[in-house]
């Protein structure tokens with residue numbers, strides 16, 4: 146080919162060649178735990194990381210490897226490692242960077258369970274998160290100290306669909322010699338490519354738009370390969386000798402694939418949050434239609450959000466794609482293909498009206514998921530954000546009078562009709 150292939154081509158082809166053994170055109174599900182070594186020397190070289198190959202499916206598997214290559218390609222990164230869920234990917238993104246007493250700076254607007262993971266669970270590891278409004282760049286900078294090892298944000302943030310100024314955050318992270326980690330789940334690489342905006346690591350819950358139809362849980366980390374892990378002494382797991390591999394230094398040995406190799410050779414080997422090949426297969430099939438679905442999600446979300454904004458029972462709609470949104474200019478500048486399919490609606494009738502609306506919908510499903518072909522709704526305050534205090538709920542964009550919509554790819558007029566009848570029943 147004379148020109149570099151476009152996104153629509155790569156989402157179908159990247160990482161998935163015809164099967165070398167059979168010619169199978171669709172990537173087979175390699176449902177195997179182990180792989181036969183050619184001989185004892187081959188086995189030793191694989192275990193010493195002197196040769197790359199398949200040993201055991203906790204570490205690597207050909208179906209999963211195809212997905213890893215596709216995701217690295219679509220995000221424009223050097224390498225990628227898949228994990229068993231989006232939440233596993235988040236922990237594994239932090240694991241090589243953090244140690245006891247280290248901290249990272251996190252955006253206040255995040256997926257609800259991520260907030261819980263960051264406030265509660267990671268304390269057991271001696272890590273801590275400092276939450277700041279990432280639009281307040283001075284506050285971001287002020288939160289970084291000598292023990293800070295990363296900045297973490299979502300590109301299009303849950304649940305309100307807020308859009309983040311990734312280049313501004315990348316600049317601050319760079320200045321302090323720490324990586325910016327972007328959770329790109331709600332945008333997908335079709336709407337946002339964080340690495341091109343300066344991010345070091347991109348994490349995804351593949352459970353959502355990438356698979357696209359609510360069939361599997363999975364996660365991935367894509368590494369830009371651009372961060373200099375040896376520039377300072379903050380990242381010894383990557384820059385210093387690894388005792389479990391006879392003193393091998395990951396950055397010195399693997400260069401721009403250091404983070405990726407560490408994620409497999411230490412991360413999956415010892416922590417085992419492995420993606421299974423069936424889930425990888427479903428996700429590969431989902432990604433084949435990613436751009437087509439995202440275009441429709443965006444078009445439908447625009448139409449539904451614009452209709453809701455004018456409805457008398459509605460107090461506010463957060464969709465960043467609306468001309469009335471305070472984020473409208475940022476969307477045009479950084480997210481020109483659209484602001485995704487996720488937003489919240491505040492009802493004048495408060496908590497009770499939200500519950501009645503959710504119970505009255507027929508086409509929308511009441512589920513704790515997003516990024517499905519089907520339209521979904523959830524009342525965050527009584528479900529996903531239930532563990533948070535009322536102040537934290539409001540800060541996270543999940544106040545009691547707010548419902549979150551994930552707009553699917555159905556006929557938008559049918560979605561509007563369903564919302565109309567449910568709002569009538571919900572009352573004002």
Ligand SMILES: *Cc1c(COP(=O)(O)O)cnc(C)c1O
Pocket residue numbers: 230231232233256259299303328330331349350351352353362363364515
């Ligand atoms: C769903 C989600 C996660 C968690 O992913 P799982 O696959 O459910 O573990 C993390 N971040 C965002 C933005 C999500 O939407």
